[in-house]
Amino acid sequence: MKRGFKKLTNEAILPERATKGSAGYDISASQSVTIQPGEIKLVPTGLAVQMEQDDVMLLMDRSSNPRKRGIVLSNSVGVIDHDYFPNEFMGMFTNITDQPVTIEAGQRIMQAVFVKYGLVDDDKAEGQRTGGFGSTGEK
Template identity: 35%
Template sequence: MHSQNNIPVLVKRLEHFEGLELPDYATDGAAGMDVLAAEDVTLAPGARHAVATGLAVAIPPGYEIQVRPRSGLALKHGITVPNTPGTIDSDYRGELKVILINLGAADFAVRRGDRIAQLVLAPVVRATWLKVDELDETLRGEGGFGSTGGVVSLGS
């Protein structure tokens, strides 16, 4: 049985997943599940790699899985997910891989079994386009990048 807070996701464990644990929540209040690397790889500074997890999933229609960085890896080592959040669509059936990039100054070794990212199951709302000739006016108007200020050191 499941509730809106417990949505079943089918998961297939690939051959190179053997001996690893399924993604899991570290605490009761965690939004993301930690996912593990299923391979060893060393990331040089500036390098990126799609790290295998050894898992394939069937996400229910109307949902996605978002792939997000782990804050400790980002802060301590400069290791992050460059397409944050990455999206795994409900119709994708290939291996779940996590694109990692090393923004740090030193090589970083990812070892099989390391927690490399977080997975967040999220509902998807699809849009439809309604063509119009004019949009309503707002105080902000067409003000874009940086137009609302916020960077004290730049005087804006």
């Protein structure tokens, strides 16, 4: 497999594009999660993604999230590197309302867009990923 999603849990929903013209694959929550006002919380997807070495998957907020649901992706754009596989990728959301917000299992919460990237000529990166979410740069 050169690029594809892998279900890690039975509750995970394999992402699909809504139309032929869609750039993004709709990503759904695999578990119900309640986010308190002002709270930042990881929302499980139950998915891993396999990509080629020069791929990155960008997680983008759904345009309806802030207005209709009162949530936003906390880091604006999530970056999932090709060497993150086989770890589960998640969405990090902030509740921007003054009431608890519940994301239901199966609810579409973000979009995934694949992008090829380049490197500078004198790139010297030699590190190896040793963990999952937020693990690079840790000692």
